[in-house]
Amino acid sequence: MQxxxxxxxxDFIEYSQADMLTRSEQxxxxxxxxxxxxxxxxxxxxxxxxxxxxxAAGTAPNGANHQPxxxxxxxxxxxxxxxxxxAEAHERGFYSGRAGEEWLDALKPLGTxxxxxxxxxxxxxxxxxxxxxxxxxxxxxxxNYYVHESVGIATGMLITALHHSGLVTLTHTPKPMTFLxxxxxxxxxERPYMLVIAGYPAEDATVPLHAQQKKTLDEIAxxx
Ligand code: IYR
Numbered sequence: 409m410q411x412x413x414x415x416x417x418x419d420f421i422e423y424s425q426a427d428m429l430t431r432s433e434q435x436x437x438x439x440x441x442x443x444x445x446x447x448x449x450x451x452x453x454x455x456x457x458x459x460x461x462x463x464a465a466g467t468a469p470n471g472a473n474h475q476p477x478x479x480x481x482x483x484x485x486x487x488x489x490x491x492x493x494x495a496e497a498h499e500r501g502f503y504s505g506r507a508g509e510e511w512l513d514a515l516k517p518l519g520t521x522x523x524x525x526x527x528x529x530x531x532x533x534x535x536x537x538x539x540x541x542x543x544x545x546x547x548x549x550x551x552n553y554y555v556h557e558s559v560g561i562a563t564g565m566l567i568t569a570l571h572h573s574g575l576v577t578l579t580h581t582p583k584p585m586t587f588l589x590x591x592x593x594x595x596x597x598e599r600p601y602m603l604v605i606a607g608y609p610a611e612d613a614t615v616p617l618h619a620q621q622k623k624t625l626d627e628i629a630x631x632x
Contacts, residue, residue, distance in 0.1 A: 439568070443619065445576040446520070447610040448530035455483065457573050458532050458606065465566035471553030474542045477562050477601075480592040482533040490591050491535075491603070492527035495582040499524065502583060517618030526578065530607040535588050536563055537598040559601050570606050576613070578605040 423431065462479045470476060482488055499522035503512070527533060538559040543550040552558075563579075570577050580603040582588075588600040 439571070442567070442571040443576070443615040444578050445609045445613050445615075446526065446578060447613040448526040448576070448578075448605065449608040449610045450529045450531065451608045453531045453575060453607055455481070457575070458534070461566055461569035461573060461606075462534070464569035465562045468558065468562035468565050470558030470562070471555065473544060474539075474548075474550070474552045475544075475558075476539040476542050476552040476555045477559050478537040478539065478594065478598060479566075480535040480537070480594070482535060482592070483531065485528075487591060488528050488530075488533060491533055491588070492524055494587040494591070495527055495580070495603075496522055496524050498582045498584065498587070506583075518616050524580070526605055526607075527580070527603075530605045532606045534566065534604040534606060535592050536566070536601045536604065537589070537592070537594050538601045539598050541597050563602055563604065566604060570604070575606045576609045579603070580605060 458481050462481065465479065466475065466477070482491065503522045507515075536559060538555050539552055540555060541549045542552045567577050567579070582603070585600040585603075588594075588603065589596075589598065592600075594600075
């Protein structure tokens, strides 16, 4: 291996295999309770919780450790209203034809439409941006690698952290999403990747039956 500076892995924790079995089972049971929610309460959520979740997301494995992401945590009522107005305008085009029949049919069991009140009323919207150029130091303009993979993993970890904290989330990818760059004042070499809505569920929040049907282990995995 090439010469490189490193320190010993000091924070690895070794559990007994019995504990590993319990931990993995408990973690699965906990993640099973995560559902995408489309009805949010306006109950406030302290910023420090969101900060911790973003810090957790920022530990994601990524290409060459360039950490090619930026998270904009939107709390401002004014900015949330702008996001809602522009996302709904795009979604109206999507639902009134742009999506095509097959896509709209696939969405029917979820009961979604162009109305997105939660974009205004949920306490936090986290806009995730991917960076094609960057580097270890902010401001670097080197090529970034595996940008989509890296940002996808970080987003998954963000959602997991928010769930673990006791919040519910919804991933939202309005099409096109470029309006987010302007609203969040992000530079041209960043692309909006996803919007994650986070907060408490509304009292009448529901989970579509369709979304509860998970494929079995045999369907999603092969052991060879
Ligand atoms: N972006 C639209 C449509 C939508 C698409 C998929 I794929 C979903 O799983 C859910 C919604 C919307 O947010 O309504």
